């Protein structure tokens with residue numbers, strides 16, 4: 001049986017940077033706080049926690065004083081930096097440079113259009129940490145849309161500036177753009193900015209190709225990863241013999257004799273070491 005790991009799967013550079021920052025800091029300190037999961041993969045979080053990383057939420061963050069806190073790749077709204085300054089918290093800022101650029105772009109748009117009737121719209125997942133960081137650039141005024149129905153909340157007689165969360169699908173973004181164009185009243189200005197990160201967008205065609213090239217596919221991701229769920233759906237569409245797993249313990253049975261070629265792939269939050277462990281288990285159990 002051939003077992004192959006997808007070279008295009010695994011952490012994006014934003015997550016790699018954040019983890020490297022945490023590892024670097026943890027060499028010199030016993031405890032480093034991280035605001036939210038550094039990556040949506042519980043096994044990687046556990047590995048870093050064993051080195052001294054402590055994951056906290058915003059409520060705990062607000063109570064901290066004089067500690068060192070890492071901000072993960074998703075980024076944070078301005079209010080987080082204000083809290084840090086008030087509480088003498090030292091920030092280790094691992095916000096992904098791509099997200100940082102997007103935050104600045106939205107902030108600029110907000111400043112330039114403030115006082116006009118322009119609506120800033122963000123295509124993204126409500127409540128997602130990155131989206132909260134983006135909405136924060138507009139003093140909380142941006143409207144978040146996840147699906148077509150959410151567009152009912154827009155006023156199509158007013159100008160619209162649309163941005164996207166970096167990890168959304170290009171197809172979904174195009175559908176939203178087309179629908180806004182359809183509903184817009186004459187003479188209204190509509191600017192849209194494709195701010196989708198290609199580190200993620202390019203994974204989609206790659207995962208479909210990879211899934212098609214194998215008899216059986218194990219897709220590895222944490223249960224909390226939205227990118228993982230989205231990519232797995234694409235994987236399954238391309239090859240119905242695809243299974244979502246989060247750890248090697250979930251592989252308990254050997255595969256059917258006809259399966260000759262097995263692929264192991266994953267999300268942007270899936271560590272390489274975990275895919276390697278899983279490949280080893282597949283070889284062992286089917287040996």
Ligand code: SF4
Pocket residue numbers: 012013014015073074096097098099166167197198199200268
């Ligand atoms: S997906 Fe792209 S924008 Fe998001 S953290 Fe990774 S590299 Fe940065």
